[in-house]
Amino acid sequence: MADRRYTAPVTAPSRGLADVVAASTAISDIDGAAGRLSYRGYDIHDLGGQVSFEETVHLLQRGTLPTQAELDGLVEQLASARALPPLAAKALPDIAAQAAPMEALRSLLSLVGHDDPDKDDNGAAANARKAVRLVGVMPTLVASYQAARTGGGVPDPDPSLGVAGNFLLQITGRTPEPEAVAAFDECLVLHADHTMNASTFAARVCAATLSDMHSAVVAAVATLKGPLHGGANEAVMRTLESIDGGVEAVPGAVSDILGSGAKIMGFGHRVYRTEDPRATHLRRLSESMGQLAGETKWYEMSIAMEQAVMAEKRLYPNVDFFAASVYRSLGIPTDLFTPVFAVSRMAGWTAHVMEQHADNRLIRPDSDYIGERDRRVVPLAQRG
Amino acid sequence: MADRRYTAPVTAPSRGLADVVAASTAISDIDGAAGRLSYRGYDIHDLGGQVSFEETVHLLQRGTLPTQAELDGLVEQLASARALPPLAAKALPDIAAQAAPMEALRSLLSLVGHDDPDKDDNGAAANARKAVRLVGVMPTLVASYQAARTGGGVPDPDPSLGVAGNFLLQITGRTPEPEAVAAFDECLVLHADHTMNASTFAARVCAATLSDMHSAVVAAVATLKGPLHGGANEAVMRTLESIDGGVEAVPGAVSDILGSGAKIMGFGHRVYRTEDPRATHLRRLSESMGQLAGETKWYEMSIAMEQAVMAEKRLYPNVDFFAASVYRSLGIPTDLFTPVFAVSRMAGWTAHVMEQHADNRLIRPDSDYIGERDRRVVPLAQRG
Numbered sequence: 087m088a089d090r091r092y093t094a095p096v097t098a099p100s101r102g103l104a105d106v107v108a109a110s111t112a113i114s115d116i117d118g119a120a121g122r123l124s125y126r127g128y129d130i131h132d133l134g135g136q137v138s139f140e141e142t143v144h145l146l147q148r149g150t151l152p153t154q155a156e157l158d159g160l161v162e163q164l165a166s167a168r169a170l171p172p173l174a175a176k177a178l179p180d181i182a183a184q185a186a187p188m189e190a191l192r193s194l195l196s197l198v199g200h201d202d203p204d205k206d207d208n209g210a211a212a213n214a215r216k217a218v219r220l221v222g223v224m225p226t227l228v229a230s231y232q233a234a235r236t237g238g239g240v241p242d243p244d245p246s247l248g249v250a251g252n253f254l255l256q257i258t259g260r261t262p263e264p265e266a267v268a269a270f271d272e273c274l275v276l277h278a279d280h281t282m283n284a285s286t287f288a289a290r291v292c293a294a295t296l297s298d299m300h301s302a303v304v305a306a307v308a309t310l311k312g313p314l315h316g317g318a319n320e321a322v323m324r325t326l327e328s329i330d331g332g333v334e335a336v337p338g339a340v341s342d343i344l345g346s347g348a349k350i351m352g353f354g355h356r357v358y359r360t361e362d363p364r365a366t367h368l369r370r371l372s373e374s375m376g377q378l379a380g381e382t383k384w385y386e387m388s389i390a391m392e393q394a395v396m397a398e399k400r401l402y403p404n405v406d407f408f409a410a411s412v413y414r415s416l417g418i419p420t421d422l423f424t425p426v427f428a429v430s431r432m433a434g435w436t437a438h439v440m441e442q443h444a445d446n447r448l449i450r451p452d453s454d455y456i457g458e459r460d461r462r463v464v465p466l467a468q469r470g
Numbered sequence: 471m472a473d474r475r476y477t478a479p480v481t482a483p484s485r486g487l488a489d490v491v492a493a494s495t496a497i498s499d500i501d502g503a504a505g506r507l508s509y510r511g512y513d514i515h516d517l518g519g520q521v522s523f524e525e526t527v528h529l530l531q532r533g534t535l536p537t538q539a540e541l542d543g544l545v546e547q548l549a550s551a552r553a554l555p556p557l558a559a560k561a562l563p564d565i566a567a568q569a570a571p572m573e574a575l576r577s578l579l580s581l582v583g584h585d586d587p588d589k590d591d592n593g594a595a596a597n598a599r600k601a602v603r604l605v606g607v608m609p610t611l612v613a614s615y616q617a618a619r620t621g622g623g624v625p626d627p628d629p630s631l632g633v634a635g636n637f638l639l640q641i642t643g644r645t646p647e648p649e650a651v652a653a654f655d656e657c658l659v660l661h662a663d664h665t666m667n668a669s670t671f672a673a674r675v676c677a678a679t680l681s682d683m684h685s686a687v688v689a690a691v692a693t694l695k696g697p698l699h700g701g702a703n704e705a706v707m708r709t710l711e712s713i714d715g716g717v718e719a720v721p722g723a724v725s726d727i728l729g730s731g732a733k734i735m736g737f738g739h740r741v742y743r744t745e746d747p748r749a750t751h752l753r754r755l756s757e758s759m760g761q762l763a764g765e766t767k768w769y770e771m772s773i774a775m776e777q778a779v780m781a782e783k784r785l786y787p788n789v790d791f792f793a794a795s796v797y798r799s800l801g802i803p804t805d806l807f808t809p810v811f812a813v814s815r816m817a818g819w820t821a822h823v824m825e826q827h828a829d830n831r832l833i834r835p836d837s838d839y840i841g842e843r844d845r846r847v848v849p850l851a852q853r854g
Contacts, residue, residue: 110837176561181557200574295698298695304688309675314832450487450667452665
């Protein structure tokens with residue numbers, strides 16, 4: 087006779103869910119062994135430098151590279167979403183006065199949600215509108231925060247520039263060179279999605295309760311805030327800055343850091359077993375943007391560090407490593423590197439929320455209990 | 471010869487991670503077959519009605535039921551954390567004017583984080599302080615929101631009352647009867663933790679990037695906001711209210727709802743295969759609080775609905791089902807049922823964040839790619 091009673095599953099705990107498949111997705115794919123990344127079937131090597139961030143947003147959120155007419159429509163929608171909504175605008179000065187960038191972004195995005203006319207609608211059409219608005223407002227949130235904390239203003243957007251160009255304009259206060267715009271645009275494309283990274287997974291766990299898109303991206307930003315996920319690009323820059331003596335001093339500094347038991351940030355990845363394909367592009371951009379800025383030191387130090395870490399630890403640089411020197415050469419303040427990542431990743435987060443809502447099941451794993459058992463309550467007066 | 475190349479894991483996707491062990495925990499345990507729930511080894515049947523919410527906070531966050539001296543210390547810490555921090559207080563009127571309760575709580579908690587002196591410290595001592603402050607401020611956040619949107623004030627806390635009594639006082643505006651305080655205190659104990667539920671899991675995914683405790687509980691609130699997780703208690707009340715004709719009309723209404731293909735909220739659970747042990751207590755409280763309020767109709771309708779759903783679907787009521795009529799009888803507005811859940815669950819969320827930080831690994835699952843492959847980029851002008 088079959089025993090039809092429920093029996094608890096016998097599953098070994100997988101620390102960190104490494105190699106556990108948590109969801110099916112049609113948005114991006116990684117072949118960790120081959121070092122390949124693709125967005126909706128397009129290899130990142132074909133997309134980087136060939137399509138704009140706006141085209142990538144269309145690809146991730148809507149599944150196809152846009153026609154010219156579709157792109158024009160999307161560009162217009164992104165531009166109309168650029169203004170800071172009232173609640174976020176009102177709270178911004180106080181937030182900027184006392185919050186670091188990622189905690190500020192967490193609050194600002196949550197406040198943006200209150201003003202969204204579709205906030206309570208998880209339907210496909212409303213989600214598509216919110217997804218575009220969220221990508222559209224992100225650069226403004228970061229640039230307005232930067233302006234508020236430095237006491238400056240945010241330059242008016244330049245209608246001849248796209249997301250990348252306007253963001254550089256608004257962060258740095260000056261019209262960027264076309265080469266800088268192209269390089270930054272490519273950075274935004276390269277960071278736009280990356281399967282079940284922790285922040286995207288947090289967004290999906292949130293959305294899977296049928297919570298709304300703003301809640302899901304707030305959860306994503308809260309998760310990206312952690313230094314094991316979002317802070318690595320900033321840590322790379324701070325490590326480079328901490329090395330006195332330029333390129334020649336790098337191998338010794340790497341040995342010292344590793345010898346002390348510390349990690350060198352920007353190397354290794356849970357998924358890739360070879361070079362992160364994004365690092366290939368960012369290495370090239372690190373060189374060209376260093377030349378454009380007239381300061382190749384950060385690129386040269388990065389190359390020396392890459393070689394030293396490979397020699398000592400056999401670890402490949404990941405997406406964060408060369409992004410640091412690229413952003414530095416573009417004039418982006420170091421503590422905005424992670425918010426810049428979030429500006430790009432908003433494209434992926436929103437696409438994943440839409441995918442989760444379109445075919446949803448609550449994400450509710452099990453746990454393995456390792457604590458005490460069978461304790462008896464002792465009355466308060468008798469405890470001691 | 472062993473092939474030492476990395477090979478991708480072959481793992482069938484588990485939709486919703488059902489039965490997948492995502493973490494080890496010493497905080498709570500569920501035996502779904504036996505219908506048992508325990509907090510740190512104490513059966514919920516022993517805790518409910520025997521220990522206060524404050525004792526439960528101590529148990530979950532610090533691992534032991536407190537001595538009288540430890541309890542006195544915790545009560546004092548909770549009371550000192552009660553005042554609304556400045557940034558949240560300043561933004562509250564605008565938020566209350568246009569945000570529903572759970573989105574408001576998401577923003578308010580994020581703003582509370584900016585004012586926390588330990589916000590950037592994930593160490594055990596700082597985490598313990600933040601965990602207490604978060605539990606302490608939660609009732610104030612909900613009561614202040616309620617006051618702000620109704621134009622009333624928040625009554626001063628009564629030092630003779632604990633968390634449960636003061637919260638009822640501040641939400642309803644009148645001093646609660648001792649029986650109501652005891653019942654609500656028991657509700658807070660019953661809801662305080664529940665292993666890897668979606669919001670707790672979101673908090674751990676967030677904390678596992680070494681993001682901070684406030685970020686993690688913001689992610690948890692964002693996740694609890696979804697109707698598949700937090701909204702069920704409210705949905706139960708609205709279903710009961712939608713039935714004209716009282717107890718006699720319930721079986722027909724249940725048949726109508728189920729016949730239309732809709733679900734009846736408050737029944738069934740992914741983990742329990744028998745009665746949710748919390749429902750046992752909440753059924754009793756539903757009856758006694760109905761009697762205390764002089765309106766037993768909601769209890770009686772709930773019992774009739776429980777019987778009808780069992781007869782038609784063989785589903786047991788879960789924690790949300792009888793909580794609805796209890797909260798109704800206690801005078802809590804229906805759209806604050808989920809925030810009330812959050813007031814209690816903050817004890818568990820914070821305990822899980824501390825546990826995650828104490829022995830951390832990034833939570834980064836895999837995904838299964840089901841989309842298109844090997845697409846080639848067509849230049850923009852040629853697409854159409």
